[in-house]
Amino acid sequence: xxxxxxxxxxxxxxxxxxxxxxxxxxxxxxxxxxxxxxxxxxxxxxxxxxxxxxxxxxxxxxxxxxxxxxxxxxxxxxxxxxxxxxxxxxxxxxxxxxxxxxxxxxxxxxxxxxxxxxxxxxxxxxxxxxxxxxxxxxxxxxxxxxxxxxxxxxxxxxxxxxxxxxxxxxxxxxxxxxxxxxxxxxxxxxxxxxxxxxxxxxxxxxxxxxxxxxxxxxxxxxxxxxxxxxxxxxxxxxxxxxxxxxxxxx
Amino acid sequence: xxxxxxxxxxxxxxxxxxxxxxxxxxxxxxxxxxxxxxxxxxxxxxxxxxxxxxxxxxxxxxxxxxxxxxxxxxxxxxxxxxxxxxxxxxxxxxxxxxxxxxxxxxxxxxxxxxxxxxxxxxxxxxxxxxxxxxxxxxxxxxxxxxxxxxxxxxxxxxxxxxxxxxxxxxxxxxxxxxxxxxxxxxxxxxxxxxxxxxxxxxxxxxxxxxxxxxxxxxxxxxxxxxxxxxxxxxxxxxxxxxxxxxxxxxxxxxxxxxxxxxxxxxxxxxxxxxxxxxxxxxxxxxxxxxxxxxxxxxxxxxxxxxxxxxxxxxxxxxxxxxxxxxxxxxxxxxxxxxxxxxxxxxxxxxxxxxxxxxxxxxxxxxxxxxxxxxxxxxxxxxxxxxxxxxxxxxxxxxxxxxxxxxxxxxxxxxxxxxxxxxxxxxxxxxxxxxxxxxxxxxxxxxxxxxxxxxxxxxxxxxxxxxxxxxxxxxxxxxxxxx
Numbered sequence: 140x141x142x143x144x145x146x147x148x149x150x151x152x153x154x155x156x157x158x159x160x161x162x163x164x165x166x167x168x169x170x171x172x173x174x175x176x177x178x179x180x181x182x183x184x185x186x187x188x189x190x191x192x193x194x195x196x197x198x199x200x201x202x203x204x205x206x207x208x209x210x211x212x213x214x215x216x217x218x219x220x221x222x223x224x225x226x227x228x229x230x231x232x233x234x235x236x237x238x239x240x241x242x243x244x245x246x247x248x249x250x251x252x253x254x255x256x257x258x259x260x261x262x263x264x265x266x267x268x269x270x271x272x273x274x275x276x277x278x279x280x281x282x283x284x285x286x287x288x289x290x291x292x293x294x295x296x297x298x299x300x301x302x303x304x305x306x307x308x309x310x311x312x313x314x315x316x317x318x319x320x321x322x323x324x325x326x327x328x329x330x331x332x333x334x335x336x337x338x339x340x341x342x343x344x345x346x347x348x349x350x351x352x353x354x355x356x357x358x359x360x361x362x363x364x365x366x367x368x369x370x371x372x373x374x375x376x377x378x379x380x381x382x383x384x385x386x387x388x389x
Numbered sequence: 390x391x392x393x394x395x396x397x398x399x400x401x402x403x404x405x406x407x408x409x410x411x412x413x414x415x416x417x418x419x420x421x422x423x424x425x426x427x428x429x430x431x432x433x434x435x436x437x438x439x440x441x442x443x444x445x446x447x448x449x450x451x452x453x454x455x456x457x458x459x460x461x462x463x464x465x466x467x468x469x470x471x472x473x474x475x476x477x478x479x480x481x482x483x484x485x486x487x488x489x490x491x492x493x494x495x496x497x498x499x500x501x502x503x504x505x506x507x508x509x510x511x512x513x514x515x516x517x518x519x520x521x522x523x524x525x526x527x528x529x530x531x532x533x534x535x536x537x538x539x540x541x542x543x544x545x546x547x548x549x550x551x552x553x554x555x556x557x558x559x560x561x562x563x564x565x566x567x568x569x570x571x572x573x574x575x576x577x578x579x580x581x582x583x584x585x586x587x588x589x590x591x592x593x594x595x596x597x598x599x600x601x602x603x604x605x606x607x608x609x610x611x612x613x614x615x616x617x618x619x620x621x622x623x624x625x626x627x628x629x630x631x632x633x634x635x636x637x638x639x640x641x642x643x644x645x646x647x648x649x650x651x652x653x654x655x656x657x658x659x660x661x662x663x664x665x666x667x668x669x670x671x672x673x674x675x676x677x678x679x680x681x682x683x684x685x686x687x688x689x690x691x692x693x694x695x696x697x698x699x700x701x702x703x704x705x706x707x708x709x710x711x712x713x714x715x716x717x718x719x720x721x722x723x724x725x726x727x728x729x730x731x732x733x734x735x736x737x738x739x740x741x742x743x744x745x746x747x748x749x750x751x752x753x754x755x756x757x758x759x760x761x762x763x764x765x766x767x768x769x770x771x772x773x774x775x776x777x778x779x780x781x782x783x784x785x786x787x788x789x790x791x792x793x794x795x796x797x798x799x800x801x802x803x804x805x806x807x808x809x810x811x812x813x814x815x816x817x818x819x820x821x822x823x824x825x826x827x828x829x830x831x832x833x834x835x836x837x838x839x840x841x842x843x844x845x846x847x848x849x850x851x852x853x854x855x856x857x858x859x860x861x862x863x864x865x866x867x868x869x870x871x
Contacts, residue, residue: 157762188826189826190818190822191818209824210825210830211825211826212825212826212828212830214826214829215825215828216726216828219826220826221826223823223826226521226823227817227819227820227823229820229823229824229837229838229841230841230842231840231841231842231843231844231845232837232838232840232841232844236837237837240833240837241824241827241828241829242828242831244827244828244829244830244833245828248828254523280841297827301827302829303707343566363818365653372851
């Protein structure tokens with residue numbers, strides 16, 4: 140599904156990704172871990188198409204098609220979803236209005252009619268139940284005055300509504316207490332299918348107790364330096380990252 | 390990856406045409422340029438006005454002659470040459486119209502382009518429309534339905550003939566002829582406008598609506614509106630306008646007076662979309678408007694405005710809270726783009742006890758425009774327990790525009806409670822990327838963010854007007870992000 144080849148990118152002349160390779164197949168869950176500043180969030184932003192990063196080399200293929208020249212909204216229309224580490228506030232725009240606009244814009248891009256209101260409401264009801272979201276929450280302004288946990292839950296709610304092919308969860312676990320973490324992780328697990336894929340970016344093993352990855356990658360200094368299965372995350376939890384840095388440098 | 394830069398923004402804004410920029414060719418009956426007592430008399434004669442009206446105009450003219458054009462507003466523009474303006478222009482057609490068939494087909498086509506076909510409005514919207522086209526009203530609908538309730542809604546020129554006692558009693562009582570330069574000018578030369586009277590205890594069953602339109606090169610438009618809500622009555626009045634594209638500046642100096650007697654309520658909503666000038670700031674309407682309402686005991690006046698047009702706007706819909714327990718409200722969205730300049734706000738004058746006022750102002754600036762809020766909250770010494778809440782929010786797009794806030798507060802009574810809140814924000818790259826990532830392109834994202842920002846005010850508009858206003862916001866800001 141996703142194939143990143145030798146991806147190199149810089150921001151304001153500073154090199155961040157230095158030849159990153161990653162392949163994610165449909166039905167898989169990948170975890171990307173690594174120390175602060177390794178380039179994890181940058182990678183997520185670049186796949187989603189954030190414009191302040193300049194891709195200097197390499198390709199990003201989605202279902203065999205290079206998407207690195209596409210605008211962020213076109214990538215979204217193709218099924219890329221990013222759960223933001225720091226979701227922004229949009230005052231005066233309700234969660235419902237926002238997600239309705241997002242869904243209908245994607246449908247428009249695919250030449251479809253707007254989703255009928257009845258269908259939209261049904262879907263909203265279903266997905267909010269799945270994520271144990273109080274429906275009052277949906278008429279609040281997007282992320283305005285939301286707690287950290289509410290913001291993240293709202294991100295996963297949008298993911299549930301948009302049903303992306305590829306979801307990248309950028310530190311979705313940060314700011315979540317253990318109950319919220321369980322709800323969010325359960326939501327992600329229920330949304331998982333053989334046709335979609337999830338990339339989980341995290342610092343901690345904790346989230347991976349709930350969303351069990353097929354592969355764990357360690358990102359260090361703009362490259363993936365180690366790949367393993369779920370046990371690698373446990374090892375990292377115990378030993379930290381220094382031993383990997385040493386391995387790379389030796 | 391294509392990066393959206395300031396340059397792209399500039400290009401897009403330049404190529405954006407004025408959506409409603411077309412011109413209807415209707416034969417006009419027009420005065421020579423220039424202004425003197427003879428012209429004022431001629432206008433009055435043309436209208437068949439009684440002598441008291443002619444004298445009223447002349448008095449205003451004599452005052453105006455001695456006045457100077459004010460320059461305290463935060464706007465810059467070439468001062469109009471008042472002798473280069475023709476002060477009367479009326480579409481030539483049969484004076485009496487009983488049905489739409491009798492209306493000039495070109496005129497009807499104009500309304501259709503604007504999406505305000507009379508037919509449709511008659512059938513669907515339950516709106517009585519008094520259309521002012523180049524200063525003379527050409528069609529009036531729903532008159533009979535309103536007449537059953539004793540509601541008078543007609544061109545002010547007709548009201549002067551048919552209800553002289555009502556007009557004479559109220560005209561100029563809220564905005565005196567001597568009030569300011571433009572109000573004096575308007576009083577001297579106003580060609581037409583609307584008059585509305587709601588009798589005691591009557592709730593007007595429909596929204597009253599007037600569409601204004603400037604349509605003759607070089608003619609100033611001087612509208613005069615007078616709304617009187619008698620004791621315990623209610624009316625919601627809508628005013629909306631668009632103007633065709635033009636090279637020379639057009640002067641628009643309207644006066645609106647609202648009178649809410651004891652226990653009456655007036656809602657006055659405006660969507661203003663005069664031609665704002667082109668990308669270089671050439672052309673566009675100068676909009677110098679005086680709007681003021683008077684509240685007697687327990688009365689309430691709400692002004693709601695969506696200002697997207699005009700090259701220069703100078704406008705402060707105000708409330709004089711004379712009666713005890715009276716309430717004044719001002720809800721405003723002002724959008725400026727390109728080289729537009731707006732200096733707008735309100736005055737809340739608290740005279741009575743327990744008077745209350747609310748001000749919500751949303752300013753949105755893009756391009757190289759300047760957007761100023763100017764508001765006065767005045768609490769008189771006898772106004773015990775007066776309360777005011779003001780909120781002024783500014784939203785900026787790009788780095789070349791400006792937002793300014795000039796709040797004036799004068800409190801002469803210790804029991805007054807006055808609150809003022811102000812915020813300034815900018816549409817951020819992060820907000821746009823977030824929307825983009827959810828599949829919403831930048832233009833749609835801006836519309837979404839701006840509509841969210843303006844929501845508190847949009848919510849105050851009557852339903853059908855709110856939809857129109859949202860469209861206008863989107864049109865006015867297409868592509869405007871830096």
